[in-house]
Amino acid sequence: MPFGKSVFTRFIEMFVIIIIMVVLMSVYSNILNYRQMKFDEEINSKKLENIFKDIDEQSYAVMDKYTIYGTHLNIGGYIKNNAFENISIEGLNLVVKNIDNEEKTYALKYGIDDEKIKFTLSENINEGINLEEISNGEYYIFINVYGKYNEKVMSKYFSISNNTEYSNIEYYTITKENSNQKIDINFAKYKKSEEDIEYMQIISIPTILPQNVYDIVLDPGHGGKDPGAMYNGEKEADYTLDYCLTLKEKLELLGYKVKLTRTEDKYTAPYGEDGRAIMPYKTKAKLFLSIHLNSTESKNDVGGLEIYLSNHANINFAKSFASNIKEMANTTYSPNNISKVSDGVYVRTYNKDEIEEAIEYANELGYKPYESLSTQTPYLFVIRETGGIMTHAYVDGRNKTAGDNQYHTSNIGAESYLLELGFINSKIDLENIKNNKEAYINAIVKTIVDNI
Numbered sequence: 293m294p295f296g297k298s299v300f301t302r303f304i305e306m307f308v309i310i311i312i313m314v315v316l317m318s319v320y321s322n323i324l325n326y327r328q329m330k331f332d333e334e335i336n337s338k339k340l341e342n343i344f345k346d347i348d349e350q351s352y353a354v355m356d357k358y359t360i361y362g363t364h365l366n367i368g369g370y371i372k373n374n375a376f377e378n379i380s381i382e383g384l385n386l387v388v389k390n391i392d393n394e395e396k397t398y399a400l401k402y403g404i405d406d407e408k409i410k411f412t413l414s415e416n417i418n419e420g421i422n423l424e425e426i427s428n429g430e431y432y433i434f435i436n437v438y439g440k441y442n443e444k445v446m447s448k449y450f451s452i453s454n455n456t457e458y459s460n461i462e463y464y465t466i467t468k469e470n471s472n473q474k475i476d477i478n479f480a481k482y483k484k485s486e487e488d489i490e491y492m493q494i495i496s497i498p499t500i501l502p503q504n505v506y507d508i509v510l511d512p513g514h515g516g517k518d519p520g521a522m523y524n525g526e527k528e529a530d531y532t533l534d535y536c537l538t539l540k541e542k543l544e545l546l547g548y549k550v551k552l553t554r555t556e557d558k559y560t561a562p563y564g565e566d567g568r569a570i571m572p573y574k575t576k577a578k579l580f581l582s583i584h585l586n587s588t589e590s591k592n593d594v595g596g597l598e599i600y601l602s603n604h605a606n607i608n609f610a611k612s613f614a615s616n617i618k619e620m621a622n623t624t625y626s627p628n629n630i631s632k633v634s635d636g637v638y639v640r641t642y643n644k645d646e647i648e649e650a651i652e653y654a655n656e657l658g659y660k661p662y663e664s665l666s667t668q669t670p671y672l673f674v675i676r677e678t679g680g681i682m683t684h685a686y687v688d689g690r691n692k693t694a695g696d697n698q699y700h701t702s703n704i705g706a707e708s709y710l711l712e713l714g715f716i717n718s719k720i721d722l723e724n725i726k727n728n729k730e731a732y733i734n735a736i737v738k739t740i741v742d743n744i
Contacts, residue, residue: 339391340482343432344451349487351375352453353435357412360463361605361682362707363578363744365477366420368412371435371450376409379446381439384411387449388421388494389432397436411435416606417682418707423475424465424744426496433492452492454479458703464499466507466578466744467547474499506551506575508543508740509706511568511582511674512536516559521587523717528585529557531725535583535713538729542737551575562673563687563695569677572706573699579744580706581736582674585716585725586626595718596626597636600710602675602683603668610637610709612739620735621728623714623721640671659690672710679705711736 357368367386384400398421402411413420438447460478476495481488512532514520520528533554540550553568554560561567572580586598597617601610614636618625625636633639642650647665654661669684670676677685680702689696699705713732714721725732 339393343389343391343393344482344484344489344491346449347434347451347484347489347491348375348448349484349489351450352490353411353450354455355452355492356455358454358456358458359417359680359682359703359705360423360461361417361679361705363422363424363466364414364418364420365423366413366417367452368410369452369455370408370410371437373404373407373409375448375450376437376439379439379441381409381437383438384409385436385438386413386421387434387436389434390429400435409437416604417602417679418605418609423463426465426473426475426494428473428496428498431494431496433494451489453490454492456703461704462576463704464501464505464576467501467549470547472499472501473497501549504575505549506577507548508579508581509551509553509572509575509577510536510540511553511571511580513582513584515554515557518559521585521716523587523722526716526722528587528716531585531716532583533557535729535733539583539733539736542733543740546737546741548740551577561695562677563697567695567697569673569687569697570699572678572708573680573702573704576704577706579740580674580678580708582708582710584710584712585714586712587716592715592717593719594627595715595721596624596628597714598626598628598638598712599636600638600640600672600675600712602670602679602708603639603641604682605707607634607637607639609707609739609743610634612743613709613711613736616735616739617711617713617732620738621724621731623724626712626715640675641667642669642671643667646671654691657691657693659692662686662688662690674710675708678708683708 351372353369353371355367355369359366381404384402385397386400387395387397389395398413400411400413402409433452435450435452436447440446460476463475465473473496478493479490480493481490514529514532536552540552543550551571553571562569564570597614599610599613601607611634614625617623618636631638631640642665644667650665651661664684664686676683677687677697679685680699682705685697685700687694687697688700714725716722
C-alpha cells in the first residue's frame with residue numbers, strides 16, 4: 293500500500309512539472325511573439341514615416357471620381373492651383389507605393405484652369421489600374437506633380453482625399469490557376485506632426501472566392517414568353533441558351549467561375565431579385581456577356597457578326613471578339629454601318645428622336661422623365677444597366693412597368709458586351725451557327741482568356 297502511494301505521488305509530481313514547463317514555454321512563446329510584434333510595428337512605423345515624409349501637409353488631391361468597371365480602377369479629381377504658385381507644371385502621375393516605398397506610376401491626363409488642376413487616370417471607363425495585376429501586400433496611393441521652379445526640377449506628392457459618395461470597395465480577382473486575391477480599397481489616416489493625413493490604401497491578400505462571388509456572368513438572350521427573333525420555326529432563345537450552356541462548360545474547364553442568368557427556356561426579367569441586369573452586381577462578376585442572334589424585318593441574304601459595347605470604353609476587347617469569331621468561326625462582319633465604330637464593333641446610344649419618344653412615354657404614364665437620358669446614354673439595357681454610373685444606368689423604379697435597378701448608382705460594374713453572332717434569317721449565318729458551334733465557342737473563350 294505505501295509503495296502504491298509513492299508511485300501515485302511521483303506521478304502527480306511529474307504531471308505538475310510537465311504542466312509548469314508547458315505554461316513556461318507558452319509564456320516564453322508569447323513574450324517572443326509580443327517582442328516580434330512590437331519589432332514589426334516599429335519597423336512598419338519607420339517605413340510609414342518614410343512613405344509619408346514627402347507628402348504635402350497643406351493640400352490634398354481631391355478625388356471626385358472613383359469607379360471600377362470590369363477589372364480596372366479609375367479615379368479623377370483636382371488639386372487647387374494655389375499649391376503651385378510660380379511652378380511650371382510638366383506632368384502628373386498617380387503613384388502606388390508599397391510598404392518599402394517602392395513605387396509604380398501611372399501617367400494622369402490633366403488640364404489646368406485658374407483655380408484647379410483637374411486630372412483623371414483615363415477617359416475610358418475600362419482603363420486605369422488593372423486590379424488583376426496587384427500582388428500581395430499593402431499599397432498607398434498618392435498623386436505626384438512635377439515641374440520646374442526657378443529652372444529647378446521640383447516634385448510634390450499629395451495624399452488623396454475622398455470627396456465622392458462612395459467609400460471602401462471589396463474586389464475579388466478573376467480565378468486563375470485555382471487562386472484568387474481579395475483586394476480591399478479603403479481610406480485611413482496617418483498622423484504626421486500634429487496633422488492627420490487622409491490617404492487611400494489598397495490591401496491585397498490571397499483568398500478563396502465566397503460562394504456567391506463569380507468571375508463571369510453569361511446571359512442567354514430572351515427565353516420563355518420572350519422567344520426573341522424567329523424565322524421558319526427557328527427561335528433565337530433556343531440557340532442562345534444552347535451556346536451559353538456549352539460556353540459555361542468550356543470556361544469552367546479553364547477554372548473560371550461562371551453564372552448563367554437562365555439555365556432553361558424561361559423568361560428572366562431584366563430587374564428584380566434575380567434580374568438579368570442585377571446578376572453581375574450581386575455576383576461581383578468582372579465580365580458580363582449577353583449572347584444573341586440578329587434579325588431583319590425582311591428576308592436577309594447577307595448576315596454577319598455585330599459586337600456591342602458601351603461608349604467611353606476602349607474598344608480593343610470588342611475588336612478581339614469580332615476578329616476571333618470572324619476568323620475561327622468562318623463568318624463575316626455585318627454590313628450594318630449604323631453605330632459602327634470598327635469592323636464588327638458597334639456603340640449604340642440614344643438618338644434625339646428616341647429621347648423625345650422616351651419623354652413622351654414618361655408623360656403618358658405619369659412619371660418624371662429620366663434626367664440623365666442623353667445622346668451619351670447606351671441604348672441597350674444589358675450594356676447600360678450593368679455598369680452603374682460608368683454606363684449611365686438610370687432605371688430607378690419611377691417607371692413601374694420597367695422595374696427597378698437598385699444598383700443604378702453603383703460605382704462598380706461588370707464590363708459588358710452584347711454578341712450578335714449572326715442573323716437568324718440569313719441562311720448562311722444560321723447554317724454556320726447550327727453546324728459550327730464549337731468554333732464560335734472556342735473563339736469567344738480565346739478572347740476572354742486573352743483579355744482578362
